[in-house]
Amino acid sequence: MSRPTIYLLLSGILILAVGLRLYTLGDYSLFFDEKSTLLVSQGVPLEGANQPELHQKYFTPKDFWRPKHMADYYEAINRSDIGNSPAYYVLFHAWVALFGMSDFTLRLLSVIFSVLTVALVFRFTQKHLKSDRMALFVALLMAIEPFFVAYSHQARNYSMTFFFTLLATDVFLDIVRSTRPVHWTRFLWYGLLAWLVWFCHFLGIVVIGIHGLYVLLYVRNLRIWMGLALSLIFPVLGMVWWMSPGKGGEYTLHTLKYQGELYKKIADTQTDGMITPATLPNIWKKLAPVLADQFWVSNGLASRLSGKRNLIILSITTVLSLFAIWQYQRKQQFRWSLIAIVLTIVSLFLYTTQPFAFLAFQSSMILAGVLLVYAFKNRAVAERPLLVFFVLLTFLPTAFLVVMSLKNGHTFGITQRYGGFSFPYALILIAIALRESRRLPLWSKAVVGVACVAQMGWLVQVLQEIYEDRSPKYTYRSEARIANPYWAAAQEIKKLYVPGDTILYPSGVKDVYGSADEYTADIKISILDAQLTNVYLPKDASYWQRIDSLEQDKLYLWQKSTGQKRLIFDFERSKYRY
Incomplete structure (x- = not known):
């Protein structure tokens, strides 16, 4: 098979992968983990441990969007995602700053990594199994695999982690199967990728552990042993630093x-x-x-x-x-x-x-x-x-x-x-x-x-x-989600709000599967609906808002001119919250 034919077929596979991943990408609202991704990337923990003003009687979007410092991001990752995935959150924060917060763009980063993984698995198979046909076949399988399509539709760390674990394995095989002395920069590159894998998702360390098992079974080159051991010093020290007091993995x-x-x-x-x-x-x-x-x-x-x-x-x-x-x-x-x-x-x-x-x-x-x-x-x-x-x-x-x-x-x-x-x-x-x-x-x-x-x-x-x-x-569901209700509520508020009005958020229901968050352990109401609506409100707005502790489901706009409450959205218990 000629090179032009191979790369023409690969291009077709990548186009197919892009199409399968973009289809309906922004049609359904964010599910709970994606909401966590969005808030944490902005330095905001779920339920607002670093935003006590949201638990007070009145607050505004200015309070929600007040400037964040590095300690806020550490705290958000600590409280809302057990200190996991700092590398993903850094990249995701920059992505949101550049491309905005629509559901489509939030998930587009995962689509990019998923398509890159299809291209990478072609290169990986072609290089290590010495077969162009097999490389194209594996790339096609990955392009249409429902697992990869589904996780490309999530604004979470998984697609990024899959890419970097495969890339780390690719570099690892280049090192251990090389017939010539391996240059020190290759070990440095592997150490950097091992660090990225670990900082994409804690469970990525399992893949690095399997690399070590392969070395024990098949590698008898002392220089490779020493090079790999030294290359892992950086990710190990990085994780020790991340887990130290005051950092994002402290808890x-x-x-x-x-x-x-x-x-x-x-x-x-x-x-x-x-x-x-x-x-x-x-x-x-x-x-x-x-x-x-x-x-x-x-x-x-x-x-x-x-x-x-x-x-x-x-x-x-x-x-x-x-x-x-x-x-x-x-x-x-x-x-x-x-x-x-x-x-x-x-x-x-x-x-x-x-x-x-x-x-x-x-x-x-x-x-x-x-x-x-x-x-x-x-x-x-x-x-x-x-x-x-x-x-x-x-x-x-x-x-x-x-x-x-x-x-x-x-x-x-x-x-x-x-x-x-x-x-x-x-x-x-x-x-x-x-x-x-x-x-x-x-x-x-x-x-x-x-x-x-x-x-x-x-x-x-x-x-x-x-x-x-x-x-x-x-x-994770048998009934389809609607379009993002928080974005829709924010648009309605921006259209209807006039000075003197008050936005009334429901108090929600605290999740039984909570974290060991001492700050929110004794708080009986949830401010998550307020947080997620403020994400889509103007950062400099002075809209007066408060939590209605007697209401669990309905988001209202109290209009001063009429003295009446106008229903903005009904969450119907947890139906539209997960």
Whole structure:
């Protein structure tokens, strides 16, 4: 394949990635975590620990927008995001200053990093697997992967973290697999990226830890050992500084301990299923969809493979199919293949939910078997360390979440986004398995092909649910949000307000999943609605405002000229607040 053709195809993939990520980007209002991002980036903690005037009887936008100092930003990150993601907040603050606060522009930064990750995974695969076709295929998979599309629609740190963890891994492999002496600047570059990864998201340290495990297993060069060790001094010292008194991570360990105890208490006392005790059945219930959804060939199977009858059919058919493939490869015998074909066709009619889900599971097991066989072939010896590395990067981040779940006694942390660093390597493993599946018998290739086509249809359905904002797995909700009510309320206030009027905010409802924030622990009302409306009011405005402690849902404008309250917005309890 010629270079112009390769880069023409890559350009088409990137255009597709941009289109999928921009579609409906600004249609739905900010959810709770995005609200935190917006306020923290302006040096404002949720519930206003550094804004006591908002808890007083009257305040104005001038009070909300008073000049902030570095201590305000430290406090905001400390109280509202456990000291996490300072690198993201620095960049996001500059982004907002340049491009404004519309929901579209707030999320556009995540779109940029998500598209850059598609380009980077092409370069990564091309360089380390020496295959242009495979690089294009992996880039295409990432471009259409619902996980990356969904998190590009969030004004949060995830897309930025995914990019820098992949870039750090790329530089790491350049160092440890180099056939020539590595220049000291490469180690410096790796140290800077490790620092960025850690400062993008605390869990990024898991990826750096997997790099260290690879060194222990495969690297026998003392100079590389020393260079990598020295390169990590900078990120370690940086995190020690960040966690020191007076800095943005000062309360991180305390808050994590508090949250662990709180979630454990919720898991033991509530039965809503969102947070459950860390028993093995509960862990598997949370873990199964996370593992399945990492691989597009098995995306959604955890919810589509149910019932004892179906599990028996799946087990028998899959084991027989794998045995038939093994017999074919070993002795060129077709007898077992014929039995497997008949059983597969019959099973399609016996399976009681979705026949294509049955084929997708069988296809996934075939590809896993292909990958396992490939790992032990003589011709794969040179690639084996790299293959093991990709397997570790695919599964260890999720395994870490399971260990932490067992330690803390609840399952809250077992979720896709906390193990999202794994997805690029899962896509690479699929690409390798599909490449090697060319040597399979024709019938098993047909099963894989039909299943892949069916899964593409499933992914289209998942994307549609994301765009309609009704995908609990990706958008955390089954009912679509409306457009941003705080922005709309601010526009209405600017249009109607005249001197002498007063804006009356509801007192809201304090979130049960709060932080270990001593400042707001005893405050029974919430000022979050007031904060988020003031974000969109003019910074120099003198609009008089106060919190109505007797009202929980409705935002009013009290008009002096009429002595009446005009309804601006009704939050209907928590319906429009999450």
